[in-house]
Amino acid sequence: MSRFAAAFAKSHPALVTFVTAGDGDTAAILDALVAGGADVIELGMPFTDPMADGPAIQAANLRSFAAGTTTADILAIAAAFRARHPDIALVLMGYANPMTVRGADWFAAVCKDAGVDGVICVDIPFEEDDSLGPALRAAGVDQIRLATPTTDAARLPAVLDGAGGFLYYVSVAGITGLQQAAQASIEDAVARLRTQTDLPIAVGFGVRTPDQAAQIARVADGVVVGSALVELVAQHGAGAPRHIETFTRSLAAAIHGAKEIAA
């Protein structure tokens, strides 16, 4: 069973957490996420021009660059995580240029070598899939696709074609970490997506509190939290792992218990 399948086959919805690689002591932060109960880890690859990200993750990228983070460092962080945590699903998330600059085949190969299970590329829609997708699939690395409120019924089959791991539903038309979607719109969207795919559906963008996460977890297979975690790194610096573990534990408790409460 793949690590994604295992993460989503548990008796409860999955907590998917995002942090930016190279922002703070990433190894300690990742360990804190796992200790706190995260089921899937998204490791953000910083980019100089993160046009889908809000202020929190933009600032995290700048902190990471200020610390001198390179692609080689990110891959080393991923490989070391995999050695410490053989069973937790790990995703690299970022933008097309850093992923493809040395060629899609190169990127797919280094992801596989580092033990990365899946890749989310924000700015490669299925129309440009040949820039990355075939290389990932050939290497056995899942390509996690994004569906959004603007993805209509006509587009959805093509979005799902070649998708692996889980389907990431971006619940608001916007950038990371700002607005939150109305619960009713999330429920409608997840129900619509379920008729089209057997992939687990994780919902993200703008999820900041355990209460919100619990609401979403009643209908989704996973909940993604990013900017709220990244802000803890900004706020606490070297002391961040402890705060991240506490916050992650509160998110995990809310998400993992959501369906029982609903029932």
Add this chain to the structure above:
Amino acid sequence: MSTQPNSYRSQPDERGHFGIFGGRFVAETLMPLVLDLEREYRAAQNDPAFAAEFDDLLTHYVGRPSPLYYAERLTEELRKDAPAGKGAQIWFKRDELNHTGAHKINNCIGQILLARRMGKTRIIAETGAGQHGVATATVCARFGLPCVIYMGARDMERQQPNVFRMKLLGAEVIGVESGARTLKDAMNEALRDWVANVHDTFYIIGTAAGPHPYPELVRDFQSVIGKEARAQLLERTGRLPDLLVAAIGGGSNAIGLFHPFLDDPSVQMLGVEAAGHGLDKEHAASLAGGAPGILHGNRTYLLQDEDGQIDEAHSISAGLDYPGIGPEHAWLRDVGRVDYTSATDKEALDAFQLLCRTEGIIPALEPAHAIAAVAKVALEMDRDAIIVANLCGRGDKDIFTVAEALGTQI
């Protein structure tokens, strides 16, 4: 060469690719909107009423056609340093005489007509030098649509007259503090606005770059420059030019001049990038110093490091201060149809002053780069050869920058 296409004017393909360049590298949220825009543009292309309204506005609002002017004194001045029999005739396409003082308005007229067709009620744009921002604010005032302009905070400092113009025209100007606080960062912020407001907002991109169909439609709207120049020169001299020259940031004025001539084999073309402090130092010459990559919706040449992180560009000209270039130029360079060179800040400043003194025309710093290249190549060409350079903007906005560079207090 067997790999040469039958026509250089049939790009892009149906996926918006110019060879390996171009494309639609945007977030899924934006993709349906980008497809809507393409559908609407195809419909507009087949609608005589759209062309009629565009032409009418260009004639009566923008003031087209712009003149084609033989710069006799500049030609004579340059001939003083030329070998015997050398020193080409220099002609200028006077797009600085357009309403708002630059070529940018041509494209803004076209795009706001598309925005209206699509029922969009809010306009956003990015701007570097402020010329595109002013042109966008102008058409928004003309059509009564609210307008938000994103501009790098550093560019706002060096282009204050244009910031004030935009405000007078009713636009909200939002300073962007991220990155180097220039055009690239303004474009990131405009894209963030767009993705959050897809339902009602139209993004008027100012250069021939971004996701398909922007590079194509910006080129088409700007091609009025080359179409006019071609007809005007034929009428005046009975012949085609030997060389076209234009400055390149994203490349909209250059592609507008070049495109109608691409299938005229006798016409050579030269795009001029900004070499800033020099190609071995900080500059904005993506073709000379960059490599193919993906940014802002398209694959093109980018200034970047080995990890694909985008480098900061530098040019004295805020309008050329961008680490990328339109994808059609990337393709035209790789297939060898157009030559590209560069001019430094200093060469552009020299050319700026040369044109002021010889022709009584204060050019913008962007076309000053083209004039710098003209001043070099004219010396190597026969006296009966004709160069047409695009004078794509006037220099009023730049006098403070130039004064500072020359060490003059205003």
